[in-house]
Amino acid sequence: MSEISTPARMSPLDRLRGALSRVSQAATAGIRVADIDTRLLGMLVALVIIWVGFNIVSGGAFLTARNLWNLSVQSASIAIMATGMVLVIVSRNIDLSVGSLLGFLGYTMAMIQIFWIPDGLGVGLEQPYTWILTVLAGLLLGAVVGGLQGFVTAYGGVPSFIVTLGGLLVWRGLIFSYADGQTLAPMDSTYRLLGGGPTGSIGEWPSWIVGIIGCVVILLSLWFSRRRKRRYGFPMRPIWAEAALAIVLCGAVLGAVWVSNAYPWPANLAAQYAEDHGITPPPGGLIIPTGIAIPVLIMIVVTIVMSYIATRRRFGRNVFAMGGNPEAARLGGINTRRTLMLVFGLMGVLCAVSAAIQTARLNAAVTGLGVQNELDVISAAVIGGTSFSGGIGSIPGAVLGAVVMQSLRSGMLLLHVEAPTQDIVVGIVLVAAVGLDALLRRRRG
Amino acid sequence: MVAEQIPSTEPSRGVPLAAMDNIRVSFGGVHAVDGVHIDVHEGEIVGLVGGNGAGKSTLMKVLAGAQPADSGEIRIDGRPVTINSPRDAKAYGIECIYQTLALADNLDAPANVFLGRELVNGVGTLDDAAMESATRKVMQRLNPRFKNFKAAVMSLSGGQRQSVAIGRAVHFNARLLIMDEPTAALGPAETAQVRELIKQLKDDGLGIFLISHDIHDVFDLSDRIGVMYHGKIVDIVEKDKVTPDDVLAMIILGKKPEEASSEELAELQI
Amino acid sequence: MRIPRLAALGAVVTIVLAACTPGSSATSSASAGGSTGGTADCTVAVSWNNYQEERWALRDEPNIKAALEEVGAQYISADAGSSEEQQATDIENLLSQGADVLIILAQNTETILPSVQAAVDQGVPVIGYDRLIESEDALYVSFDNVRVGEMQAEAVLEQVSEGNFVIIKGNGADANSDFLRQGYVNAGVPAEGESSDTITIVGETYTDNWDPALAQTEMEQFLTENDNNVDAVLSENDGMAGGVVAALEAQGLAGQVPVSGQDGDIAALNRVALGTQTVDVWKDARELGRAAGEAAAQLCGNPDIAAVADTTTFDSPGGNTLTSILLDPIAITQDNLDVVLDADWITPEDLCQGVEAGSVAACP
Numbered sequence A: 001m002s003e004i005s006t007p008a009r010m011s012p013l014d015r016l017r018g019a020l021s022r023v024s025q026a027a028t029a030g031i032r033v034a035d036i037d038t039r040l041l042g043m044l045v046a047l048v049i050i051w052v053g054f055n056i057v058s059g060g061a062f063l064t065a066r067n068l069w070n071l072s073v074q075s076a077s078i079a080i081m082a083t084g085m086v087l088v089i090v091s092r093n094i095d096l097s098v099g100s101l102l103g104f105l106g107y108t109m110a111m112i113q114i115f116w117i118p119d120g121l122g123v124g125l126e127q128p129y130t131w132i133l134t135v136l137a138g139l140l141l142g143a144v145v146g147g148l149q150g151f152v153t154a155y156g157g158v159p160s161f162i163v164t165l166g167g168l169l170v171w172r173g174l175i176f177s178y179a180d181g182q183t184l185a186p187m188d189s190t191y192r193l194l195g196g197g198p199t200g201s202i203g204e205w206p207s208w209i210v211g212i213i214g215c216v217v218i219l220l221s222l223w224f225s226r227r228r229k230r231r232y233g234f235p236m237r238p239i240w241a242e243a244a245l246a247i248v249l250c251g252a253v254l255g256a257v258w259v260s261n262a263y264p265w266p267a268n269l270a271a272q273y274a275e276d277h278g279i280t281p282p283p284g285g286l287i288i289p290t291g292i293a294i295p296v297l298i299m300i301v302v303t304i305v306m307s308y309i310a311t312r313r314r315f316g317r318n319v320f321a322m323g324g325n326p327e328a329a330r331l332g333g334i335n336t337r338r339t340l341m342l343v344f345g346l347m348g349v350l351c352a353v354s355a356a357i358q359t360a361r362l363n364a365a366v367t368g369l370g371v372q373n374e375l376d377v378i379s380a381a382v383i384g385g386t387s388f389s390g391g392i393g394s395i396p397g398a399v400l401g402a403v404v405m406q407s408l409r410s411g412m413l414l415l416h417v418e419a420p421t422q423d424i425v426v427g428i429v430l431v432a433a434v435g436l437d438a439l440l441r442r443r444r445g
Numbered sequence B: 001m002v003a004e005q006i007p008s009t010e011p012s013r014g015v016p017l018a019a020m021d022n023i024r025v026s027f028g029g030v031h032a033v034d035g036v037h038i039d040v041h042e043g044e045i046v047g048l049v050g051g052n053g054a055g056k057s058t059l060m061k062v063l064a065g066a067q068p069a070d071s072g073e074i075r076i077d078g079r080p081v082t083i084n085s086p087r088d089a090k091a092y093g094i095e096c097i098y099q100t101l102a103l104a105d106n107l108d109a110p111a112n113v114f115l116g117r118e119l120v121n122g123v124g125t126l127d128d129a130a131m132e133s134a135t136r137k138v139m140q141r142l143n144p145r146f147k148n149f150k151a152a153v154m155s156l157s158g159g160q161r162q163s164v165a166i167g168r169a170v171h172f173n174a175r176l177l178i179m180d181e182p183t184a185a186l187g188p189a190e191t192a193q194v195r196e197l198i199k200q201l202k203d204d205g206l207g208i209f210l211i212s213h214d215i216h217d218v219f220d221l222s223d224r225i226g227v228m229y230h231g232k233i234v235d236i237v238e239k240d241k242v243t244p245d246d247v248l249a250m251i252i253l254g255k256k257p258e259e260a261s262s263e264e265l266a267e268l269q270i
Numbered sequence C: 001m002r003i004p005r006l007a008a009l010g011a012v013v014t015i016v017l018a019a020c021t022p023g024s025s026a027t028s029s030a031s032a033g034g035s036t037g038g039t040a041d042c043t044v045a046v047s048w049n050n051y052q053e054e055r056w057a058l059r060d061e062p063n064i065k066a067a068l069e070e071v072g073a074q075y076i077s078a079d080a081g082s083s084e085e086q087q088a089t090d091i092e093n094l095l096s097q098g099a100d101v102l103i104i105l106a107q108n109t110e111t112i113l114p115s116v117q118a119a120v121d122q123g124v125p126v127i128g129y130d131r132l133i134e135s136e137d138a139l140y141v142s143f144d145n146v147r148v149g150e151m152q153a154e155a156v157l158e159q160v161s162e163g164n165f166v167i168i169k170g171n172g173a174d175a176n177s178d179f180l181r182q183g184y185v186n187a188g189v190p191a192e193g194e195s196s197d198t199i200t201i202v203g204e205t206y207t208d209n210w211d212p213a214l215a216q217t218e219m220e221q222f223l224t225e226n227d228n229n230v231d232a233v234l235s236e237n238d239g240m241a242g243g244v245v246a247a248l249e250a251q252g253l254a255g256q257v258p259v260s261g262q263d264g265d266i267a268a269l270n271r272v273a274l275g276t277q278t279v280d281v282w283k284d285a286r287e288l289g290r291a292a293g294e295a296a297a298q299l300c301g302n303p304d305i306a307a308v309a310d311t312t313t314f315d316s317p318g319g320n321t322l323t324s325i326l327l328d329p330i331a332i333t334q335d336n337l338d339v340v341l342d343a344d345w346i347t348p349e350d351l352c353q354g355v356e357a358g359s360v361a362a363c364p
Helices: A008-035 A038-057 A065-090 A100-118 A130-154 A160-177 A189-195 A204-232 A239-262 A268-274 A294-312 A314-324 A328-329 A336-362 A373-383 A395-414 A421-442 B056-064 B087-091 B109-113 B128-142 B156-170 B188-203 B213-223 B244-253 B262-268 C002-019 C054-071 C084-096 C113-121 C147-160 C177-188 C212-225 C238-250 C266-274 C285-300 C338-342 C350-351
Strands: B018-027 B028-038 B045-050 B073-078 B079-081 B093-098 B176-180 B207-211 B225-231 B232-238 C043-048 C074-077 C100-102 C126-129 C138-145 C164-170 C199-205 C232-235 C259-262 C278-280 C312-315 C320-325 C331-334
Touching: A038 A395, A038 A421, A038 C238, A065 A100, A065 A239, A065 A294, A065 A336, A065 A373, A065 A395, A065 C212, A100 A130, A100 A160, A100 A373, A130 A160, A130 A189, A130 A336, A189 A294, A189 A336, A189 C312, A204 A239, A204 B128, A268 C126, A294 A314, A294 A336, A314 A328, A314 A336, A314 C054, A328 A336, A336 C212, A336 C238, A373 A395, A373 A421, A373 C285, A395 A421, A395 C113, A395 C212, A421 C278, B018 B056, B028 B045, B028 B056, B028 B207, B028 B232, B028 C147, B045 B056, B045 B213, B045 B244, B056 B073, B056 B093, B056 B176, B056 B207, B056 B213, B087 B093, B087 B232, B093 B156, B109 B128, B109 B156, B128 B156, B156 B188, B188 B207, B207 B213, B213 B244, B213 C238, B225 B244, B225 C320, B232 B244, B244 B262, C043 C054, C043 C084, C043 C199, C043 C285, C054 C074, C074 C084, C084 C100, C147 C177, C147 C232, C147 C259, C147 C331, C164 C212, C164 C238, C199 C212, C199 C312, C212 C238, C232 C238, C232 C338, C238 C259, C238 C266, C266 C278, C266 C350, C331 C338, C338 C350
Parallel strands: B045 B207, B045 B225, B093 B176, B176 B207, C043 C074, C043 C100, C100 C126, C126 C138, C138 C320, C164 C199, C164 C232, C232 C259, C259 C278
Antiparallel strands: B018 B028, B018 B073, B073 B079, B225 B232, C278 C331, C312 C320
C-alpha cells in the first residue's frame, strides 16, 4: 500500500507525532510536579491495557463485576505472600520454600480443626472458637518455621537460597507425616468464610463503610503530609495536584466497592437466603450485593500494614538499608542478623495467612497445596519492581504484580488457552516486564 | 579519681579523651595491629600515616567497634570501656567516617544520616519530616549547596556523598571523630572545603583521628602524627618538631630518623 | 559469635530429625516373612512416579508388600517425585541393587520405554502398574481406565442427559486423562470440540498436576463465562472434583449439578453421602496392589509374563497388544455406599460427617 512515502503524505503523521510527544511531555511534567510514583503508574496503565485487551478479545466477558470479583479473590493468596517476598528480596535473600511452607501450614491447620481440637480437646467439630484457635496456631507456627529458616540463614551463615531450597523439600515432605497425606476435608464452616465466596463476603453496606473509611484515611494522610511539609518548610505538591490525587484515589477505592457490590449473590443462594429468612422474593429474584470478599479484605489490610512496616517503621528502613549496603547497615549499628531473621519470620506468618485462605477456599487440604506458588510469588514481587540486586522494592507494586499475573491467567482461561500456552505467555511477560524496567531505569538514571 | 592514676603519654594535657593500649589484632597469624598505644585529646587532631597494610584502618576499626581486638584496652576519659559493636562506640560519642563512606546507596540523605538511629514518634513510626529537617540543618553547615534531600545517594557526586557521611558523624554530637581518607575521592575545591570543616570541628572541641595518604593534608591539619609500620607504631611526634621528610622516612623505613643508618637515609634522598 | 553458630547447627539437626520421623520413610524395607521355593532371595523393586499422593502409601504399597511377604520376597522402592529423568535414574539404581522383578508406576507412558528395555535386556520382567506402558514386554496391571470414564459418564448422564457439560481433565501428559475421556465418548458424551443434539461442551481443559486449586479456578471461570448455565461436570478424579464442588458451592449450585470423580478419597465419599458429588468410581487400590504383588511373586519363579495366571490381552492406543491384568472398578453412588463401608475403606464417622441422619441409607 505504501511503497512510496512522499514528504507530503508523511507530514500529517509527523504533526500527529509532534502533538503526541507534546502531550506525553506535558503528562510527564505533570506527573513530576505532582510527585507520583511513575513505575506504579506504569504498572496501572499496563494492567488497564491487559484488562481492556482481554475484554475486547473475549467479547466483553472480562470486565464484568463477577469476573473482576473472581479475579480479586484469586489474586489474594499470592499477593499476600508477595508483600513478604518483597522484603526478603530487598534484603538480598530469596525464599524458595513459600509454596511448601504454605502446604505444610495449610495441612497443619486442617489437622488442628479436623482432628486436634475436636478429638484432642474432646470438644467435637464446629465449635465457635475452632477457626480462631486454628488461625492463631497457624500464624504462630508460620512465624516459628519462617524464623527458623531466617535463623539458620542469619546466624548459621548458610545462604538463604540453600536454606529455603532445603525448606522446599522438608516442609512438603513433612505433610506426609500427617495421615499419610490423605485429603483433609471439609473445613470448619466459620473458617471457610476466610476463603471468600458470596457468604464469605462482607455485604453491601459494610463494603461501602470500608470504602468511606478508606477515603477518609486517604484524605487525612494527604492533609497531614501536607501540613507537616508546610511546618518544616519543605516543597509541597501544587494544590491542584493534591486535589486531583485525592479525587483519583478516592474514586478508585469507591469504584472498587461499587464493582464488588455490582456482583449480586448467585440466584440459588439468594433464593435460599430468602427462604431461610422468610422473605418473599420479588419477581426476578432477590438481589443481594456481594460486597468485598473476606480474603480480599485481608489482602488489603496486609498490603497497608506491610507498606507501613516497609516504609514507615525502623525495621523496614533497616531492611532496605541492609539491601542497599549490608556493610553500611552493620557499621551503622543495625542488628542485621536479627533483622534478617525477623524478615523470614514475617514471611512465614504471611504464608500462614495465605494457607488459611487457600484451604478455606478449596474447603480441603491436599498434599499438593501451594505447589510452585514460590514461582508465582517471586514473579509477582519482581514484576512489581523488586530488584534482585537488593534495596529496591515496593509492596503495592508486588500486589499489583500479583493482580497482573492472575489477570493474565484467568483471562487466558476465559479464552480457553491451554495451560502450557499460559505458561509461555506468563514467562514472556515476566522477562519483558523486568527487561523494560531495567531499560527505563538505565535511561532515567 | 581513678582517672588520675592512669598514666597518659602526655600528662601535661590531662586525661586523654580516648586512649588505646596494647591493642592487638591478627588475621590468621598475620599481625595486622601488634601492641599499639595511641591516644587523642579533646580539640586535638592526631594524624595516622603509614604504607598500605600498616594497620591504620584496622586500628581505627577497633575503636569504632567494627573490628574486635584480640587483646588490649580502650579507655574513654580515663575509664576502661568495652566496645564490641559500632553501637557501643556510638554510645561513647565515637563516630567513624569510613573510606568507603558506608552509605546505603538506595536511600536518601536523611535516611543515611540517621542510619541505625532513625527518629521515631510516640508510636514508633518513623518521623521522616524531622529527620529531613535535621539533615537540612546539618548540611547547611557542612555543604550549603546541598539540595538533593529526596534523591537516593547513589545519584549524588563524590563530594555530596562525602558530606552526607560527615553529616552522619557530626549530627549526633560526636566527641571523637575517626576519618579514614576523607579527601581521597574529592576534587581540589571539595578537598579545601573538607579541610576547613575539619579545622572547624577541632575548634568545636572534638578529638579527631585522621588517616591519610596525603602527607601535606596531615601536616596541614594534625597536632601530632602517629606513624605505623607493619602493625606497630614507629613513633608519635609533635608536628612542629618534625619535617615532612622525617615522617616520610619513618613511613618507608619503619624506624625513627635517629635509628636509621646514614646509608638508608641517603638512599631516600635520591 | 560462636554460640549462635552452634545453635544454628542445632536447628539444622532438628530439621533433619524432624524429616526422619516415622511415616515418611519410603526407601527400603526388608520383608520378615519366611521363605518358600525359588522366591526366597527374590527382590521386587517398585519405582513410584510420585509417592506423595494419598493412595500409594496408604493403600497400594502395604498390599504389594503383603503379597511379597507371603512368599518371602524382598521389597525395595524409589520415588521419582514426578520427574521422568529421576525415574530413569531410579530404575537404573534399582536394577543395580539387584532387582529381580520391576514394578513401575510410570510418570510418562513414552519416556519410560528405554528403562523398560534396559530391564528386559537384563532379564528382569517388568510390571506396568496402574498406568499404561506402551511395551509388549511389560505386564499391564491396572483398572480398566476407559471403563472408569464410562462409569463416571454413565452415572452423570443418569442424572442429567442433556445440556451444557464441563469437562475437567487431569494432567495432559498422563495417558489416563485420555483413557477417561475416551470412556466419556463411549458413554455418549461428544468428543472434544464436537457436540451432539443434546449435549454441548461449554468448557474443557487439562489441569496441570491434577491440581485441585487450579481445577477450582478453572470451574469458576467456566461458570463466569456461561453465566452459571452449566448442567453437569465430568471431573476425572476426586481431588479436582473437590475444587469443582467448592466453586459450585460458591454459586449455590452444589448438589444441583452432577459431578463425577474417582479414587475413593475419604473427602469425596463424604461428598457423595452429602449429595454434592454424584459418583466416585472406586478402584480398590488394595486389590490392585495385591494383584501386582502376586504377579510379581509369580515372576520371581518364572520371568515369563505370559505364564502369569489370569491375564487377558489389552489393545493399547499405541497399537500394542499387551498382556494385562485388568480389574473392574466399582461406581459408588449414594445407593451403594455400604460397599466402601463393608470393605473397611472408610469409617462410618468419616463417611457421614455432616450428613443429615437418614438422608442416605448408609448414614442411618
